Amino acid sequence: MKKTAFVILAAGEEPESMGRVVNALMGALEFKDSGEEIQIIFDGAGTQAAAAFADPDHKYNDLFEMVRCFVRGACSYCADSYDVAEKVEKAGIPLISEFKGHPSFRNLINEDFNVLVF
Numbered sequence: 001m002k003k004t005a006f007v008i009l010a011a012g013e014e015p016e017s018m019g020r021v022v023n024a025l026m027g028a029l030e031f032k033d034s035g036e037e038i039q040i041i042f043d044g045a046g047t048q049a050a051a052a053f054a055d056p057d058h059k060y061n062d063l064f065e066m067v068r069c070f071v072r073g074a075c076s077y078c079a080d081s082y083d084v085a086e087k088v089e090k091a092g093i094p095l096i097s098e099f100k101g102h103p104s105f106r107n108l109i110n111e112d113f114n115v116l117v118f
Contacts, residue, residue, distance in 0.1 A: 003037040005072075005113040007105075011082075012049035021049045022060055024118035028067040039113065040067060041096065041103050042074040042088075046118075050074045051084040054091035077101030 006028050010020035024040070031038045042050035050071075053064040073094035079085040085095060098104035108115055 001035075001037055003039075003111065003113045004031055005039045005041060005108045005115045007041050007043055007103075007115060007117045008046035008049055009044040010049060010118055011045035012052055017045075017049075018060075020118040021046070021053065022063065024116070025053075025060070025063050025067055027116065028070055029063070032067055032070060038067075038070045039072040039108075040070050041072050042093070043103060044075065044078050045082060047074045047079040047082050047084050047088060050079075050093050051087035051091060054088075054093060072096065073103070075102050 006024045008021055008024045010017040012018045012021040028038050028040050052058055053060055055061060071093055073096040074088045076095035076097035079088045079095055088095065096103040098107060
């Protein structure tokens with residue numbers, strides 16, 4: 001079975017950035033419907049998107065909720081840097097700190113994940 005990780009680096013604040021986050025979540029939804037193994041990781045400015053899209057009042061919260069069960073987490077270091085760690089944790093999104101406070105992309109590759117970056 002194929003395995004794919006969707007890494008979201010976009011904050012989702014501007015239309016172009018919002019489009020990247022939505023495209024990542026739509027891609028994850030497509031893979032979900034095919035039964036493939038997926039993970040969604042919010043990193044960098046994407047930690048802001050994690051906090052925003054998890055808010056029930058967000059325009060794309062319904063889309064986020066359709067793939068929420070595949071959200072592995074958000075970068076702990078970056079969530080702190082972007083001052084959204086508390087919002088991310090309140091949203092029930094785990095903070096990841098496998099490699100010096102960040103998610104480990106090496107682990108994803110070693111676990112045979114294809115990595116798509118948005």
